[in-house]
Amino acid sequence: MEAAPVSRSYSVHANPSVEDLSVPDDVIPGHPLGVKPSGNALLATQNLRDAIGIFNMLPDELISMLLEHLDGAGLLSVGRTCKAFYAFTRAEDLWKALFVGSPPVSFTWNGTWRSTYLKIPPSEVCILDCSSLYSDALHRPFHCAHIALEPYVNNIPARNQIARLPDLSFEEFNEKWSDTPFILTEPVKQWPAYKTWSVEMLLAEYGEAVFRAEAVDWHFYNYVEYMKNNSDESPLYLFDRAFVSKMGLKVGQDPEATYWPPPCFGEDLFSVLGKDRPDRQWLIIGPERSGSTFHKDPNATSAWNAVIRGSKYWIMFPSSSKLPPPPGVFVSDDQSEVTSPLSIAEWLFGFHAEARRTPGCIEGICGEGEILHVPSGWWHLVVNTEPAIAITQNFIPRAHLGSALDFLSNKADQISGFRKDVQNPYERFVAQMRESHPELLEQAQSELERKAEGKKRKWDEIVHGKTEQDAEGAEGGFSFGFGDDGSDVEVP
Structure with a gap:
């Protein structure tokens, strides 16, 4: 049974969603109506x-x-x-x-x-x-x-810590780091956005601009009012894909750019589609406790997430047929539907301790002026530990071209971010890659063919007990086996 809430009288309150609530930070105040568990x-x-x-x-x-x-x-x-x-x-x-x-x-x-x-x-x-x-x-x-976030986001076990690096070159990223989450501490600090942006500055410059915040489109001044005065279990998260045009920003290689991807993330193979490419960049603003529950990034892309103000806690798990999804997360057979607790706080409250003990779990705080890499296919949950402003961008590095091709080809019903008039994204992407990067396309397709052949051979071993070569000259007859117990190859 939980401790009884602090005793208070109620009549008219300046903010009925919160009590005054001069109680220690680690004590949860009583419900404003006095409701008890x-x-x-x-x-x-x-x-x-x-x-x-x-x-x-x-x-x-x-x-x-x-x-x-x-x-x-x-x-x-x-x-x-x-x-x-x-x-x-x-x-x-x-x-x-x-x-x-x-x-x-x-x-x-x-x-x-x-x-x-x-x-x-x-x-x-x-x-x-x-x-x-x-x-x-x-x-x-x-x-x-x-609930206080501190017990969940602090005291991260050493084995779970996300790697932290000053910077990476393009070559280092592709040779060693494309499959690994990490935090870079230096590149973002060169951005004009890092040097000038704050909620107050954005409010003064773009207060009348309309941004997307989950299911609503609000003037920025409305969102700031909400951001500074709410007690939602899952605070509304500003997540706008069109902020560059709305704010009149210049990005990338332009000498007057507000921000640009660090060199290690500079290659994005989706760029061969030009104006037909899917959504790729978002402005993210939210109060403490706002964030995203467990998900993978769309279209098998990788991503980077740069914190301009505030800080974010990340907890991540690799995606593999050998491993289950994160604790508390349930996925349909075709991975098109993900079920998890409705709020980040509810997941932290019920599953965080187990998650920390789960193989593959890594965690970290991405602070102000830092940027985090999310490899293709990794599960991740993120929550603001304080009010935060961030920019994120999805991309396809050459190491994950095969994953993107496989996703676009075999999970067409799960493709997202393309305009409705873009027909057959997979075929368009392959055609443009064949024209712009034929060597990379050939390598990725060969890799997919080898994986498909490996699965087919494994299936033959499971069903028939022998490979075709082993079966030559052997007596006929049907056999059924599960292969050696140590096998971890996924059965299609």
């Missing part, structure tokens, strides 16, 4: 849930699912019936869904999704005391939104 009901003399009538038969999760079908007026009506339903209808995810489903042209962020949707100024928000309500479904999101 379900276990506390075992010793309670009163439970507000008793007032909801026949609905008391339903689990909390089902009640929350039913409320998802109501509009704002419906939620307000249900919330007026009793304190228990008042608490259920105050769940932020309900109001976030309503806001995102029909976003207004202009709005003022009022500290919570509910207050913003209903246009209630913080000073006019009333909070009812629901301290006799016991619900994990209501308490856990608040709990996850306030």
Whole structure:
């Protein structure tokens, strides 16, 4: 059972999503409505849930699912019936869904999704005391939104540490480092963006610009208001693919460039597609706790992620048929669907300790002015340990050309980032590679053929117990075997 929350009275609060909350940093504050975890009901003399009538038969999760079908007026009506339903209808995810489903042209962020949707100024928000309500479904999101990150992102075991290097040459990267995550500490510090960018500077220059933040398109000034005043379990993450044009930036080799890829990441074979290439570069801005749950980068590309302000914690796992996905992550047979805890905090809370003990796990903090390499196919979760600004870019290095060709050819339903009018991305890419880099294309295709032949031979060994050569002159008959126990070759 969790410790009882700090006792407080509630009436009108300037920011109803957070208490004042002059408590130590390592103590999670009490829920703003006083809601407690379900276990506390075992010793309670009163439970507000008793007032909801026949609905008391339903689990909390089902009640929350039913409320998802109501509009704002419906939620307000249900919330007026009793304190228990008042608490259920105050769940932020309900109001976030309503806001995102029909976003207004202009709005003022009022500290919570509910207050913003209903246009209630913080000073006019009333909070009812629901301290006799016991619900994990209501308490856990608040709990996850306030757990301290420090125990999870610090004290990284030496064996798990991501390699840190000052810089790498193009030759060093391709010879030794293209399959390995690492952090470079020096190249980003030469960028004009590193020297001048801050949230305040970007707000002054681009406050009226509209950027993509997950499922919404907001003026940057709206996002900054949200970024500085929210208590979401999974804070909205600004992740915009068109920031270069929106901000009028020059990048790459231009003498007035705002940033450029370090030399070791300079080759990107997707560039042979010119204007038909898929999305490749994003501006990323977010508050502490914002980030991305476990995923692999699209189209079997590699990536670099440069932190301009703030810092990010990364935890990563190699992708292999020999290894399962990260703890808490479940993948469909064709790897098209990934299921994991809904929030980063929930994953940290439930699976981080196991992940640290899992073979292949590596972790690290990418700090201000540093850049991290994500090799093709690696699982990674990233979370901001403080408000952060970053730029990321996907690319195909020559070492992973075969992986990209295999993905584009055999997983056409999972290809992403191309314009809708770009037909047959695989065929276009092969044609352009044949024209621009025929030697690299031939090497990659030969590599894929060798792998395919190896899988075919292994399949023959498993089914027939012998290779074709071994079978010559042998007596006929069917046999079935699994090969030697030490084999780790994937069966197609």
